[in-house]
Amino acid sequence: MHRLPHKPPTMAALYRLSSQATHEAVHLLCRMLVFDPDKRITAVDALAHPYLDEGRLRYHSCMCKCCHNLPTGRQYTTDFEPFCNQPFTYTFEDELTSIQKVKEKLYKFIMEQQRSNRVPLCINPNSATFNSFSR
Template identity: 70%
Template sequence: MEEDDEQRAMTQEVVTQYYRAPELLMGAKHYGPAVDIWSVGCIFAELLGRRILFQAQTPIQQLELITDLLGTPSLDDMRHACDGARAHMLRRPAKPPSLAALYTLSPQATHEAVHLLCQMLVFNPDKRITCADALSHPYLEEGRLRYHSCMCRCCQSTPAGRHYIADFEPVAAHPFDDSFESDLVSVQQVKEKLHKFILERCAISNRVPLCINPLSTAFKSFASSTVAHPSELPPSPHQWE
């Protein structure tokens, strides 16, 4: 999701704190798909190490953990941060990067895995690897070949052998159309839309149809829920200014 109008500030209440990109933690008013690349990098590291990579109690502590790994960013790498966040970072003692620590995540943290991680976990979103380039990274080559050899629907098996498509990682011709979200203005509407979508998907598939018991305790709890319990909510973004 991107906002073309730079006069309109985008919300910072996106992404669970542990997976929130540095520009969001530092009060960026505008951001793009690079925030998702950061999040996926955090999840990738978590899959390798079986623990959350940056697990802090507050956004400030989150930044500390990030700089422990990446080192203190340059002024240019903080160009998307607000003035207050930049001032805070400049007051902190300078830290050197310690990216070699990524090799200790697990025995599966190979050179190619760490290389991909290092391109995803980049402080400056402008220098972060793109989604298309990440999908084309050599680390994913073996998995990509396995997928297209027997699991995908885009390639075909014939008596003469397997016929592969020309591009194993095709890029969508158009951005995802999320205009339908403009009509969803209440939690109840979202639930109804989701319920309808699931029913429609079940109707065209061979899966067991969705059965909902409106009299069950679980359904009553779900139907009356609106927001997460206060103890489940992540910390709010730090107010830098």
């Protein structure tokens, strides 16, 4: 049996992955999927990509201490990469050894969020795509 040579997917196929795929999303995905690591986008450049900049603006957390409520409305920070005093750790996963324990941990987290006065996540109205999320 004769095999046809492998044909890489086209850009159009990447746009068909989601009805909400934007040019920026597909561009970043293409840069990240480059096989040769020397030609692939670096982590620093990926984090500075316009797609992620928009995401930081769109989904900036209201639990932060850098945004403030003013009489005129919410004042959002322009610094979306604040300094973290402690490195991230996965130790919270050590106790998640079964589906039941995951469910219990998730339930506890949700209940704690409901008891607090914090808003866990907001959509920044200064985001370029805010209107598409507020419909």
